[in-house]
Amino acid sequence: MKKRYLALLSLSLVMLAGELGALELKYRFLPGSVYEYEHTVKRSSRMAAFKTTSSQPPVVDTQKFTLRAIDFQNGSHIIDVVSPTGTYRRYIKENGALAGAPGETGQAIPFLLTLPTADWKVSERHQVQQTLMSGDIALPATWNLMLKSVDTEKQMAEILFALVVKLPEDRIRRKEFTLKGKAVFNYGRGVLQQAEWASSYRFIFNNREMAINRELWLFDHQETGVLKLIEAGSEP
Amino acid sequence: MKSRQTKYICIFSIIMATTLLLHVRPVSAQGGSPFDMTSRFKLWLLNNEARAMSSLKADGILADRVNSPFAFMPFNSAPAAMAEEKLWAIHYKFYVLLDEIQAIYTSAKTFGSGRFGILFKQHRPEIWAVMPLQTALPGLTSITAIEYRKAFHAALLKVLNLDASRDADLSTRLQRAVKKLSDEEFRLFDDYLNTFSALYPSDPTARIIATFIESGSKKQFAAALKDFLNPVFTAPVLTDINISNSPAEPDDPLAELEKLAEGAEISTSAPSETPEDTGDEAGNDGQQKAPATLEPPPEGTEDLFKIWD
Numbered sequence: 001m002k003k004r005y006l007a008l009l010s011l012s013l014v015m016l017a018g019e020l021g022a023l024e025l026k027y028r029f030l031p032g033s034v035y036e037y038e039h040t041v042k043r044s045s046r047m048a049a050f051k052t053t054s055s056q057p058p059v060v061d062t063q064k065f066t067l068r069a070i071d072f073q074n075g076s077h078i079i080d081v082v083s084p085t086g087t088y089r090r091y092i093k094e095n096g097a098l099a100g101a102p103g104e105t106g107q108a109i110p111f112l113l114t115l116p117t118a119d120w121k122v123s124e125r126h127q128v129q130q131t132l133m134s135g136d137i138a139l140p141a142t143w144n145l146m147l148k149s150v151d152t153e154k155q156m157a158e159i160l161f162a163l164v165v166k167l168p169e170d171r172i173r174r175k176e177f178t179l180k181g182k183a184v185f186n187y188g189r190g191v192l193q194q195a196e197w198a199s200s201y202r203f204i205f206n207n208r209e210m211a212i213n214r215e216l217w218l219f220d221h222q223e224t225g226v227l228k229l230i231e232a233g234s235e236p
Numbered sequence: 237m238k239s240r241q242t243k244y245i246c247i248f249s250i251i252m253a254t255t256l257l258l259h260v261r262p263v264s265a266q267g268g269s270p271f272d273m274t275s276r277f278k279l280w281l282l283n284n285e286a287r288a289m290s291s292l293k294a295d296g297i298l299a300d301r302v303n304s305p306f307a308f309m310p311f312n313s314a315p316a317a318m319a320e321e322k323l324w325a326i327h328y329k330f331y332v333l334l335d336e337i338q339a340i341y342t343s344a345k346t347f348g349s350g351r352f353g354i355l356f357k358q359h360r361p362e363i364w365a366v367m368p369l370q371t372a373l374p375g376l377t378s379i380t381a382i383e384y385r386k387a388f389h390a391a392l393l394k395v396l397n398l399d400a401s402r403d404a405d406l407s408t409r410l411q412r413a414v415k416k417l418s419d420e421e422f423r424l425f426d427d428y429l430n431t432f433s434a435l436y437p438s439d440p441t442a443r444i445i446a447t448f449i450e451s452g453s454k455k456q457f458a459a460a461l462k463d464f465l466n467p468v469f470t471a472p473v474l475t476d477i478n479i480s481n482s483p484a485e486p487d488d489p490l491a492e493l494e495k496l497a498e499g500a501e502i503s504t505s506a507p508s509e510t511p512e513d514t515g516d517e518a519g520n521d522g523q524q525k526a527p528a529t530l531e532p533p534p535e536g537t538e539d540l541f542k543i544w545d
Contacts, residue, residue, distance in 0.1 A: 050427040051420075052421070052424045055319055081309075085312055088310065110303075112305060112306065167298070192306060199299060201295060221299070221318065223303055
């Protein structure tokens with residue numbers, strides 16, 4: 001009887017261990033496949049100068065782009081990003097880092113959200129650090145990532161991410177910048193299924209002379225981005 | 237040895253100072269306009285704007301870099317109009333207003349006392365300007381004299397950046413300039429002036445601007461400018477186009493100048509004529525005898541132009 005209980009306990013522990021088990025998240029674009037995404041950006045802003053205020057109502061811009069997976073060479077997926085602005089060749093590593101972008105030479109590469117190569121565990125935090133340049137000033141920036149939940153049935157992993165960066169300030173400029181978001185990664189197919197994020201930028205400009213401090217202007221910019229995988233399939 | 241070194245340092249300092257002054261001079265020449273009362277406030281606002289714009293752009297680039305977080309996304313996002321553009325548009329209106337205030341203030345300060353107008357009336361440069369033509373074509377000049385004077389006056393106003401219709405009433409011009417701002421915009425302008433005064437209490441610029449707008453909009457000022465802008469030109473009588481026969485207006489300096497020029501013409505065109513003949517003609521016409529040559533007037537009479545001392 002006791003053995004039976006122990007066996008049952010062991011079985012349930014094994015099942016639980018399966019649930020809590022480490023998860024490997026990495027991009028696995030299938031060569032010859034096409035992935036169609038829809039990217040929606042919504043921007044709004046407001047400004048205040050003393051009692052004068054102005055606000056720009058939200059402007060929504062939606063565009064679709066297609067990924068053509070060409071090959072996988074030297075640890076990088078060779079992808080063509082086909083967008084209304086043109087087609088760009090990208091070499092994307094399995095963790096989402098950019099190995100090369102020959103069609104965009106000279107352009108600043110965004111601070112990309114890369115997936116840590118380590119095994120992911122629910123509620124475990126990961127950090128990706130990089131130095132961002134703002135003019136001549138180097139700003140340390142960090143992506144904080146956390147696996148929130150895993151849907152084993154759908155093979156989806158929900159990841160929360162947030163950016164930590166301190167914008168340059170001085171005695172007349174105070175700034176705040178935040179970015180938070182959520183991504184759903186289809187670890188079965190190795191593609192990003194959906195992601196949404198919101199950024200907020202607040203800039204207070206004041207004048208200070210001796211002991212007198214006067215706030216002149218407040219600028220507030222809000223931006224949200226939604227990225228959705230619409231269709232994935234093989235090249236017709 | 238030491239004195240030589242001191243000498244070299246001295247020479248070097250002089251060369252450096254000269255070089256610096258040579259560089260500084262054009263800058264100060266550009267910045268220094270007479271009766272400047274808006275520049276410091278304008279520069280303060282412009283500098284603040286430039287700092288804010290610079291930060292917004294740099295931060296905007298950075299925000300763009302993190303708002304495309306995935307490597308497979310197109311990096312370039314479409315630019316969108318931001319709320320601050322309205323602020324820059326309002327500020328542009330302020331700059332236009334400040335320039336207008338400066339122009340009105342300069343006009344009032346330069347010409348408002350009426351001294352320039354009096355000086356102009358006394359010396360009549362427009363008459364001197366047509367004098368060569370008077371010598372060459374006296375008849376034609378007689379017909380067109382007023383037009384010449386009008387044209388000279390119009391050109392002079394243009395050079396002085398004055399407009400008869402615009403500047404006759406500077407108070408109205410100031411009111412018109414201020415009314416280009418809405419109530420909300422003017423409130424913001426006033427807030428900026430107060431802020432500037434609070435930040436720089438020893439700088440009266442903002443207070444002067446505020447006072448000038450307040451008092452200048454209420455009552456008319458620089459009224460003497462009106463006379464200078466719209467002088468009365470005496471029209472010639474077409475039947476009396478002969479200068480030698482036409483009666484000279486006692487208070488018209490042009491007529492007096494014409495007389496003088498006529499005398500000069502006679503002396504150059506008919507040098508063989510005897511002074512008696514000329515005197516007879518002049519006596520027949522009952523006019524004042526024109527001198528054959530430009531000689532100093534006899535003692536006791538006043539010389540109109542005081543060429544000789």
